[in-house]
Amino acid sequence: MTELGPNSWPPAPITTDRLVLRASEARDREGFIELFSSPEVGTYIGGARPRADLEGGMPEIPGRRPGLFVIERDGAMIGVITLDPRAAERRGHVRPEAGEAELGYMLLPGAWGHGYAVEACTAALTWFAETLPGEPVVLTTQTANLRAMRLAATLGFTEVDRFEEYGAEQWFGAWPPPGR
Secondary structure: OOOOOOOOOOOOOEEOOOOEEEOOOHHHHHHHHHHHHOOOHHHHOOOOOOHHHHHHHOOOOOOOOOOEEEEEEOOEEEEEEEEEEOOOOOOOOOOOOOOOEEEEEEEOHHHOOOOHHHHHHHHHHHHHHHHOOOOOEEEEEEOOOHHHHHHHHHHOOEEEEEEEEOOEEEEEEEEOOOOO
């Protein structure tokens, strides 16, 4: 993946009908703690982290790095989206040299079921395609995570592979589909 650098990051906030995608700010710290300590959010990503550990170790401005967007609704953080290079040593790639951008997202449970994930991920993918034209994006999720599987299909990801990782079957897809 061509790296997101000073010319492309952070972008101006991206606005949708209901959301703003933006770089992290100090006011998001409590939202990050809530997100990473939530048992519901942690179900398919290795579990919740202890709140006390997060409070003690969370930087003043968490998530301040290229590829991470805070999802904001009505002035409050409701989740995050990441577009990070997929590590070469992990299974699942669409290019021989690896390093594709991998889409990740997490929303607070109160934001589930309102279409925010589709809206935010669509906006992030559109921005990415305009910023790095021709670069593929991949997504991996546990096949047991039915919500994530539906979202991948809605966003237009096409299945490339399935494999075992982290003790569970993983679904691996690409956007746009390889060869398109």
